[in-house]
Each structure stands twice: as structure tokens, then as C-alpha cells.
Amino acid sequence: xxxxxxxxxxxxxxxxxGFVTDIESESLPPGLDEDVVRKISAIKRExxxxxEWRLRAYRHWLTLREPEWAHVRVxxxxxxDLSYYSAPKAKTDxxxxxxxxxxxxxxxxxxLGVPLHERARLAGVAVDAVFDSVSVATTFKDRLEKAGVVxxxxxxxxxxxxxxxxxxxxxxxxxTDNYYACLNSAVFSDxxxxxxxxxxxxxxxxxxxxxxxxxxxxxxxxxxxIADEGSHVSYLEGCTAPMRDENQLHAAVVELVALEHAEIxxxxxxxxxxxxxxxxxxxxxxxxxxxxCRGRNSKISWTQVETGSAITxxxxxxxxxxxxxxxxxxxxxxxxxxxQADTGTKMIHIGANTxxxxxxxxxxxxHGQNTYRGLVKILPTxxxxxxxxxxxxxxxxxxxxxxxFPYVEVKNPTATVEHEASTSRISEDQLFYxxxxxxxxxxxxxxxxxxxxxxxxxxxxxxxxxxxxxxLAVSLEGSVG
Amino acid sequence: MTASSTTAPARAPxxxxxxxxxxxLRALSRISFEATAADRRAxxxxxxxxxxxTACRLVLIDGEYSxxxxxxxxxxxxxxxxxxxxxxxxxxxxxxxxxxxxxxxxETLRLRVLEGQRVQLExxxxxxxxxxxxxxxxxxxxxxxxxxxxxxxxxxxxxxTNLALDLRLAEHAKLYLARWQHYASPxxxxxxxxxxxGASSECDLTxxxxxxxxxxxxxxxxxxxxxxxxxGARLHWHSATIAxxxxxxxxxxxxxxxxxxxxxxxxxxxxASGRSKIGFNGHMLVGSSAHGAHxxxxxxxxxxxxxxxxxxxxxxxxxxxxVTATHGATVGKLDADMLFxxxxxxxxxxxxxxxLKWAFVSDVLTRLPTVELRHQIExxxxxxxxxxxxxxxxxxxxxxx
Numbered sequence: 001x002x003x004x005x006x007x008x009x010x011x012x013x014x015x016x017x018g019f020v021t022d023i024e025s026e027s028l029p030p031g032l033d034e035d036v037v038r039k040i041s042a043i044k045r046e047x048x049x050x051x052e053w054r055l056r057a058y059r060h061w062l063t064l065r066e067p068e069w070a071h072v073r074v075x076x077x078x079x080x081d082l083s084y085y086s087a088p089k090a091k092t093d094x095x096x097x098x099x100x101x102x103x104x105x106x107x108x109x110x111x112l113g114v115p116l117h118e119r120a121r122l123a124g125v126a127v128d129a130v131f132d133s134v135s136v137a138t139t140f141k142d143r144l145e146k147a148g149v150v151x152x153x154x155x156x157x158x159x160x161x162x163x164x165x166x167x168x169x170x171x172x173x174x175x176t177d178n179y180y181a182c183l184n185s186a187v188f189s190d191x192x193x194x195x196x197x198x199x200x201x202x203x204x205x206x207x208x209x210x211x212x213x214x215x216x217x218x219x220x221x222x223x224x225x226i227a228d229e230g231s232h233v234s235y236l237e238g239c240t241a242p243m244r245d246e247n248q249l250h251a252a253v254v255e256l257v258a259l260e261h262a263e264i265x266x267x268x269x270x271x272x273x274x275x276x277x278x279x280x281x282x283x284x285x286x287x288x289x290x291x292x293c294r295g296r297n298s299k300i301s302w303t304q305v306e307t308g309s310a311i312t313x314x315x316x317x318x319x320x321x322x323x324x325x326x327x328x329x330x331x332x333x334x335x336x337x338x339x340q341a342d343t344g345t346k347m348i349h350i351g352a353n354t355x356x357x358x359x360x361x362x363x364x365x366x367h368g369q370n371t372y373r374g375l376v377k378i379l380p381t382x383x384x385x386x387x388x389x390x391x392x393x394x395x396x397x398x399x400x401x402x403x404x405f406p407y408v409e410v411k412n413p414t415a416t417v418e419h420e421a422s423t424s425r426i427s428e429d430q431l432f433y434x435x436x437x438x439x440x441x442x443x444x445x446x447x448x449x450x451x452x453x454x455x456x457x458x459x460x461x462x463x464x465x466x467x468x469x470x471x472l473a474v475s476l477e478g479s480v481g
Numbered sequence: 482m483t484a485s486s487t488t489a490p491a492r493a494p495x496x497x498x499x500x501x502x503x504x505x506l507r508a509l510s511r512i513s514f515e516a517t518a519a520d521r522r523a524x525x526x527x528x529x530x531x532x533x534x535t536a537c538r539l540v541l542i543d544g545e546y547s548x549x550x551x552x553x554x555x556x557x558x559x560x561x562x563x564x565x566x567x568x569x570x571x572x573x574x575x576x577x578x579x580x581x582x583x584x585x586x587x588e589t590l591r592l593r594v595l596e597g598q599r600v601q602l603e604x605x606x607x608x609x610x611x612x613x614x615x616x617x618x619x620x621x622x623x624x625x626x627x628x629x630x631x632x633x634x635x636x637x638x639x640x641x642t643n644l645a646l647d648l649r650l651a652e653h654a655k656l657y658l659a660r661w662q663h664y665a666s667p668x669x670x671x672x673x674x675x676x677x678x679g680a681s682s683e684c685d686l687t688x689x690x691x692x693x694x695x696x697x698x699x700x701x702x703x704x705x706x707x708x709x710x711x712x713g714a715r716l717h718w719h720s721a722t723i724a725x726x727x728x729x730x731x732x733x734x735x736x737x738x739x740x741x742x743x744x745x746x747x748x749x750x751x752x753a754s755g756r757s758k759i760g761f762n763g764h765m766l767v768g769s770s771a772h773g774a775h776x777x778x779x780x781x782x783x784x785x786x787x788x789x790x791x792x793x794x795x796x797x798x799x800x801x802x803x804v805t806a807t808h809g810a811t812v813g814k815l816d817a818d819m820l821f822x823x824x825x826x827x828x829x830x831x832x833x834x835x836x837l838k839w840a841f842v843s844d845v846l847t848r849l850p851t852v853e854l855r856h857q858i859e860x861x862x863x864x865x866x867x868x869x870x871x872x873x874x875x876x877x878x879x880x881x882x
Contacts, residue, residue: 069499071798378812380788395802398769404797408812413784416813423799423806 027086027217032079034058037186040085044155044189047162050169057175057185064179070342071371071403072311074284077249084187086217140204147203149233150195154222157193164195168226172255172290172319180251180313181288184220188253191221196231196262205461207236210252218249225255227262229295234265236464245281247310252287260295260322265303267460269468272308274475277366279338282310289316290346293325293354301328303459305468306341307475315373317346320354320382327356330456332468334475335368335400344374344391344405349382349415360391361453364400365476371403378415385415393423394452396445396476446473491570491577498574500704503760503792505729508700509578512641512669514585514611530605534629534854538603543612544642545587550605557598557624561591567615575704575733579673582613582645589615594654596621601851603629608640608668617647620654622679627657627850634664639698644672650682652711657850658686661858662701665693670701680711680740687848688720689858691865695725695755703732709743709771718747721845723865724757725786731760738771745775750842751782753789762794765808769800778808783815783841785834835866 028036037058041051066074144151150161158165175185192208210221227233250272256264266289275282285308291300302316318327329345347356362370372391393402404421426448434444450457450469457465493510494501530540530550539560540550546562554560567583570576594600598621606614620626634640650656662670678684692699707716722730736745751759765776782791795808815837823833842862849855 393797393799395799395804398802400802401800402797403799404795404808406795406810408791408793408810410782410784410792410812411788411790413787413789413814415784417811418813419793419795419808419810421795421797421808423797423804425802425804 027083030081030083032058032082032084032187036084040187040189043085044158046158049166050158053170053175054186057182058187060176061179061182061186064182066179070313070373071369071405072313072340072342074311075247077247077284079183082249083217084220085189087189143203148197148200149202150193151206152193154188154191154193154224157224161193161195164226165193165224168224168255168257170255172257172292173253173288178288180286181253184222184251184253184288187218188220188222191223191252193223194225194233194235196227196233198228199230200228201231202233205234205236207238209238218251220250221252223252223254225264225266226257227259227264227298229259230261232263234461235267236461237266237268238271247275247282247284249284249286250309254287254289254316256291256300258291258293258295258298258300258325261297262295263299263301264291265301266291266316267464268302268304268306269460269464269471270304270306270308270312271471273310274308274337274339275310277337279310279367282339283308285309285312285314287314289314290319291317291327292319293322293327293351295322295325296351297324298322299326299328301330301459302345303330303456304332304343305456305460305471306331306333306343307471309341310339312339312341312343314343315345317348318356319348319350320356320385321350322354323351324353324355325351326354328459329356329358329360330459331360332363332453332456332472333360333370333372334363334365334472335370336365336475338367340369342371342373344372346375347377347387349376349378349385349387351382353384354382355385356387358387358389358391359455360389361456362391362393362402363396363449363452363472363476364393364402365396367399369401369403371405372421373405375407375409376417376419377407378410378412378417380411382412383414385412387415387417389417389419391419391421392452393421394449395423395425446476449476491572491574491580493577494574500575500733500762500764503758503762504702504731505700505758508669508729509671509702512611514581514613514641514643530607531631531633532853532857533603534631534851534857535601535603535627537601538605539590540605540607541590541612541614542607543609544606544614544644545612546590547607555600555602557595558600558602559593559595561593562588563591564588576673578643578671578702578704579645582615582643582673585613585643586615586645587613589617591617591619593619594621594624594626597623599625601627603631606630606632606642606644608632608634608642608664610638611641613643613645615645618649620648620650620656620682622651623653624651625655625657628659629851629854630658630660632662632664632670634666634668639667639669640664641669642671644670646672646674648674648676648684650677650679650684650714652680652682654679654682656682656684656686658684659850659854660686660688661854662688662690663693663861664697664699667698668692668700670699672703674703674705676705676707678707678709678711678714678716678743681713682711683715685717685848685850686719687845687850689723689845689862690721690730691723691862692725692728693861695865698727700729701731703734705732705734707734707736707745709736709738709740709745709774712740713742714740715744716746717848718745719845719848720749721842722749722751722759722761723842723862724752724759724789725754725865727756729758731758731762733762733764735764735766736776738765738767738774738776740771742773743771743775745777747776747778747780748844749780749782750845751791752838752841753782753784753791754786756786756788758790758792760792762796763808764794764796765798765806767797767799767801767804767806771801772803774801774804774806776804776806778810780808780810781841782812783838784812785814785838838866
């Protein structure tokens with residue numbers, strides 16, 4: 001088979017998670033105004049401070065305009081056409097155990113490969129699954145409670161730990177931050193909440209699966225992770241959505257707080273529906289993720305594998321405030337067919353001797369447009385700060401694009417910042433070498449692409465690394481050539 | 482460069498505009514370009530000029546050709562001076578100052594190097610008050626031009642220059658362009674360059690931006706558009722910026738690869754001392770028709786002042802897979818290992834640092850097209866990097882010994 005044909009076959013393989021689960025859901029009618037914001041807050045039985053916070057965000061959102069600086073083309077979004085709340089209909093207020101969860105829903109998660117239930121036990125992973133807007137099940141609560149770890153849905157945290165919510169919500173991503181974060185602050189429906197107490201090493205990986213199921217809804221979840229002094233947590237996040245011809249909006253906010261000597265490792269395998277090969281449908285993934293290393297010697301590490309979404313607009317960032325704190329960002333972003341990705345990171349060095357590492361691998365195929373956009377900012381207080389950035393792009397096919405827009409801003413002469421990048425197609429020598437060894441062309445391309453991404457995959461927890469590798473192979477099916 | 486008289490003229494740029502993020506717009510917004518009309522000189526003036534770097538020199542005082550100070554043009558080149566302003570305007574915010582130049586310029590210098598000819602020229606820009614020079618250079622096929630452009634100011638009040646420079650190379654043409662900005666008195670310098678490279682043409686551009694003294698208040702902004710329009714065109718870009726005191730230098734360079742097998746090599750070296758600010762935004766664009774394009778960028782900045790600032794943006798925008806594009810950027814202090822090596826050889830810390838700074842900008846200085854120019858630039862820079870002369874001499878003696 002010719003190189004082109006092989007590539008086309010690899011790229012052309014379909015989206016595996018495009019099914020729709022036929023589950024009755026309760027939704028608010030489309031439209032957004034202060035009443036909708038109040039209604040969401042009322043459904044969630046939120047305290048007054050949170051309702052007020054949402055309303056402040058909504059009023060501020062009305063004054064903002066959608067950002068236009070990203071290297072993506074977005075079809076206009078009619079925000080009044082979306083439903084801002086959709087929840088699977090439940091007989092009781094909420095499932096008390098997995099037995100009470102709609103079996104169809106569990107079947108969905110099985111199809112997705114979410115390790116819920118027994119599978120979760122085998123995998124040793126605690127899962128919080130968010131379906132459309134509502135968290136439906138959280139596993140391994142007891143074991144986590146014994147360790148003192150709080151891992152629950154955001155709504156539950158609002159009821160049980162309002163003090164923590166009031167103290168930390170919006171402290172990293174304020175409601176005024178940007179257009180989509182502001183919208184999220186007004187209408188967020190659920191999400192995950194994690195609190196790791198002082199000195200505790202979370203006994204297992206925590207994981208959340210996000211799923212958009214209902215049509216004409218947006219998903220606006222909010223994740224807040226607080227790692228108290230000397231604690232450690234590894235958190236995994238996965239996302240899928242059904243195949244629909246319309247574009248659906250996903251505008252999430254993730255806030256991480258690492259206090260002294262704490263460490264947070266946040267891994268994402270994003271596989272929202274990317275649209276078909278002509279660019280019809282797909283998720284608009286406009287996400288704000290930011291972590292703050294607030295205490296000395298703290299560490300936040302972001303690892304992401306972005307293979308889905310029609311458009312990705314996402315810059316997981318680290319604010320390195322504490323002395324000697326460390327920020328890391330490892331990313332593989334794939335843009336195939338008509339996908340567009342504008343993703344990268346921001347490393348803001350405030351404390352002395354702070355260090356950051358950025359490794360970004362972009363793969364463009366078909367008509368995909370992949371952009372790395374990253375800011376490294378060294379403030380005058382960050383003496384001895386250090387950054388190393390490497391961002392490489394791989395082009396597969398003549399109609400795709402790979403772009404690199406780094407920003408290096410240094411205001412302290414004792415800092416050292418290094419940035420290097422390269423863009424090229426798959427090396428013909430490497431391919432030839434593999435073919436000479438009798439390896440099929442498709443396998444050879446997969447092997448080369450995996451080698452290209454290896455420095456990122458090795459940062460992922462084991463089970464995610466395997467999934468990410470397979471996902472990449474599936475997403476690239478048909479793109480060899 | 483696209484220009485259309487039907488579109489609305491560009492608005493003034495702000496720091497929210499991506500390509501003007503690090504420009505010293507506060508200083509630029511205070512400039513009144515209207516002064517050109519009011520301050521028109523009645524008579525040509527003779528000024529004391531620095532030594533020549535080529536046999537032929539043309540002098541522009543505040544953007545106007547000064548016949549009394551200029552030499553006769555060598556064979557193989559033609560010069561035409563058209564008076565009056567130009568009308569075509571662009572709607573792009575990046576062309577705001579170019580539009581001002583078009584409206585405010587009093588004359589346009591049109592220089593042409595004839596087919597197959599080889600010419601060496603120096604254009605000396607003398608700024609005394611406000612000037613909006615406009616120069617258009619056409620290099621015919623297989624012709625070669627060595628052009629040295631120098632910018633100086635007379636020791637008077639703040640001088641303002643808003644330059645529009647347009648360079649076009651026909652096929653197989655060669656351009657060795659050396660640009661040296663060296664103001665001795667407070668100055669604001671804005672320029673918009675447009676360089677179009679024809680098939681198999683080659684441009685070797687070297688640029689040095691500095692000021693006579695660290696306390697000289699100089700602010701500069703350079704907006705450059707290069708288009709590789711013909712197959713096999715090549716560009717070597719080497720620029721160095723040495724800033725001190727409160728000086729601010731910012732450049733946006735967009736290199737657009739639109740033809741097959743074109744090549745660009747871009748090197749930038751910046752040294753920011755005192756409270757100065759350096760910004761460099763190198764934007765490489767490789768279009769879908771630029772198969773086999775090759776681009777490389779190396780942007781390095783040294784921060785030598787406690788309150789100095791450097792903002793560097795090496796950008797790649799690529800729309801074809803038949804390409805090799807790389808870039809590297811560093812911002813930091815002098816390499817501790819190198820410093821240690823020199824100190825262990827008995828050099829004092831000041832001399833060792835100066836020597837390393839000198840070596841840092843040497844990547845650019847060694848590319849200067851004429852020895853005379855290089856000597857003149859080195860003689861000036863050496864005053865800004867004290868100890869460098871002694872270090873060079875002592876290292877030379879060591880080598881000889």
C-alpha cells in the first residue's frame with residue numbers, strides 16, 4: 001500500500017466514543033439570564049455567597065467579548081441557544097451507591113472503558129464520573145475517607161465543605177479572568193473537588209470521567225484540587241462525547257492549589273468528539289486550567305494528551321509563587337481532519353529559585369491546524385529562576401499547519417530561560433530504516449510518532465499511558481502519507 | 482505590502498496588538514510628526530560628518546536629500562528624487578507609521594542598480610529634528626549592491642525619525658545591507674521596512690542598534706516585512722542590539738516564505754544593561770506553496786542590568802509539510818563556566834565579562850560587509866563594553882606568546 005493510502009487509512013478511522021445513551025434527563029430550557037443563574041444555584045441548594053459569586057460573574061461576562069487572538073476559526077456561538085443545565089433524571093435526590101445509578105449509564109461507562117465498579121477495584125482507581133452537568137458516582141469513598149482525603153462532586157463539597165469552597169473558589173482563576181472562565185463561573189453545574197490533608201499521600205490515583213450526552217447543552221464543570229502542606233495527589237481526567245452534527249461547548253475551569261511541600265500531578269486524556277472529516281460537528285473545548293504553587297518546595301505537573309475536540313483552546317498554567325517551587329507541562333496535541341488546536345501553557349515565576357519545564361509535541365495531519373502558544377514570564381522577584389522549553393511539531397500531509405508562538409518575558413537578570421523548537425515531517429530516513437527491518441508502514445509511522453511523543457507519555461500514569469498511545473494510533477489512522 | 486486607498490487608514494497601535502506588545506508606545510505617542518512642515522529648512526546646511534565607510538556617500542538630513550553633503554553616484558546606479566507625499570494607505574495597524582510617513586514625507590529617494598552592475602553605497606541619515614525619510618531601492622537582475630545605512634543625530638534636542646524603506650531584488654540580485662543606528666543625543670526612531678526577494682536572489686542583512694552613551698534616551702521600533710517571492714531566494718539576517726540606561730528597542734520581523742526552496746537564517750543578539758528593555762519578535766511564516774523551505778532562528782539575549790528586561794518571541798507559522806524549521810531562544814546571564822575559565826586565566830571580572838559580551842555580539846559583527854564599517858562600529862561599541870579592548874589585546878598577546 002502506498003504511503004499516502006496508508007496515512008489516509010490511519011487518519012480516516014472513526015471516533016470510537018460517538019454513541020448516545022438514551023437516558024432521561026432534566027434540562028433547563030435554552031437561554032441565559034440572571035434567572036437561569038439563580039435557578040442553577042437553587043437546584044444545587046447553594047449558600048448565598050455562591051449565588052452572589054455566580055451573579056457577579058454573569059454580570060461581568062456581559063461586559064466581555066470573546067477572545068480573538070487565538071489561531072483558530074470559531075463559528076459564532078449563540079449563547080442563548082444553549083441549555084445551561086442538564087442532568088440524568090434520578091428517582092431520588094442522588095445516587096447513594098452504584099446500585100442506584102441508572103444501569104444504562106453504567107453501560108455507557110463500560111463502553112467508554114471507565115474503570116468504575118469492579119473494574120475500578122481491579123485498576124485501583126477512584127473515579128468521579130460527571131455526566132453532562134452532574135456527577136453521578138464516586139467510587140472508593142470509604143477508603144479515601146479513612147486517609148482523610150475528600151474526593152467528591154463539587155455540589156457535594158459545596159454542601160459539606162462550604163468553608164473550603166469559599167476560601168479557594170476563584171482564588172486561582174477569578175471570575176474576571178477571561179470570557180469562558182467568566183461564563184463558567186456563572187453557570188457551572190458540577191465537577192470534582194479534592195482536598196488532601198496535611199502530610200497525606202493520596203493512597204490511589206483519583207480520576208474523573210466527563211461525558212457530554214444531551215444535545216444542545218454546554219458542559220461547564222469546575223474542578224478544585226487543594227493539596228495541603230506536604231501532601232501528594234495524582235489526578236486523572238478523561239472526556240468523551242457523542243457524535244453530533246452541531247458544535248457543543250465545553251467551557252471548564254480547573255483550579256489547583258499546592259501549599260508548602262505539596263505536589264499535584266494532573267493528567268488529562270482529552271478525547272471529545274472531534275467532528276467528522278469535513279469539520280462538521282465536534283466539541284469546542286475552551287478550558288481554563290491553572291495551578292498555583294503557593295508554598296515553598298511545592299510542585300504542580302500538568303500532562304495532557306489532546307486528541308479530540310473540533311477546537312481546543314487551553315493553556316494549563318502554573319503560578320510559581322513559593323520559593324523553589326516547580327512547574328511542569330507535558331503535552332501531546334493532535335489535530336487531524338479539520339481539527340484546530342491552540343494550546344500551550346503559562347509559567348509565571350514569582351518566587352526565588354523557581355523552576356519550570358515545558359515539553360510540547362504537536363502533530364498535524366489532514367487539514368488540522370496545531371498551535372503551541374506558551375508564555376514564560378520571570379518577574380523581578382524570581383531570582384535564580386530557570387525554565388527550559390522544548391516544543392516540536394510533526395507534519396503529516398501537505399494541507400495541515402503547525403505553528404509555534406512562544407512568549408519569553410524576563411525581568412530578572414539572574415534567571416535563565418531556554419526555548420527550542422523544531423518543525424518537520426516524519427523523517428524519511430527513520431521510515432526507510434523501519435521498512436528495511438520488515439515493519440509495516442503503518443506500524444512504522446505509529447512507532448515513530450510514539451517515539452516523538454515518548455517524553456510526554458512517560459509522564460502519564462501507566463494505565464493512561466497505554467490508553468493515550470492507543471488513542472493516538474486510532475486518531476492517526478489513515479493519515480500516513 | 483498591501484496598500485489600498487479605499488480602505489480605512491490604520492488606527493494607532495496599542496500594546497494590546499500582538500505585534501506591538503513590547504513597543505515603547507508611550508514615547509511614540511508623544512511625537513508630533515506635523516513638525517516637519519513647520520520646520521522646513523530654507524537652505525541646505527553643511528554638517529560635520531563621520532568618516533566614510535564606502536567611496537560614495539549620500540546624505541539625508543531629516544529625511545531630505547542633501548546634495549551639498551553627498552557624492553556623485555557611481556556608474557551602474559541611478560538616483561531619482563520625487564518630491565511630494567504619497568497617497569496609498571494601508572488599513573493594517575502595523576502600517577500606521579508607514580501611513581504617517583506617506584502622508585508626511587516631502588520626497589522619495591528612488592535608487593536603482595542596473596542589471597549586472599556592482600555598486601557600493603553609504604546612505605547617512607542625519608537627524609536634527611523631525612524627519613520622515615522614504616527610500617525605494619530596486620536591484621535589477623544579477624546586480625549587486627552593498628548598502629550601508631547609518632543613523633546619527635546632531636547633538637541637539639530630541640530627534641525623531643520615521644523611516645519607510647522599500648527594497649526589491651530581481652532574480653539573481655544580491656544585496657549586502659548593513660544598518661547601523663547610533664544616536665548620540667535623545668532620539669526616537671521608527672521604521673517600516675519592506676524587502677521583497679526575487680528568484681535566486683540573496684540578501685545578507687546585518688544590523689547593529691546602539692547609542693553613543695548609556696544615558697542617551699533612545700527609543701526605537703522596527704517593523705520589517707520580508708517576502709521570499711521567488712524560488713531559491715536566500716536571506717541571512719544578523720542583528721545585534723546593545724541597550725543601556727533607560728533605552729528601549731523593539732523589533733517585529735515577519736519573514737514570509739512564499740516560494741519553493743527558499744531559505745532564511747535569522748540571528749539576533751541583545752545585551753540589556755541598566756534599566757533598558759529589549760524586545761524581538763521574529764515571525765517566520767511558511768506558506769503552502771513554499772515546498773522545501775528552510776528556516777532557522779537563533780535569538781539570544783543577555784540581561785546585564787538588575788532592572789533590565791528582555792522579551793523575545795520566536796514564532797513559526799507553517800502551512801506545508803515539506804519544510805525544516807527550527808528556532809532557539811535564550812534569555813539569561815553570562816555563562817558561569819565561561820566566566821570561570823577566563824577568571825582562572827587571570828583576567829579581572831570586569832574584563833572577563835566584557836570579553837564575553839564582545840564574543841556574544843561577534844556572531845553579528847563578523848558579518849558586516851566592509852572592514853571600514855566594522856572598525857568604526859567596534860570602536861564605538863568598545864566604549865560601551867569597557868575593558869574589552871584590554872581583554873582583546875591581552876588575549877591577542879597571549880595567543881602570540
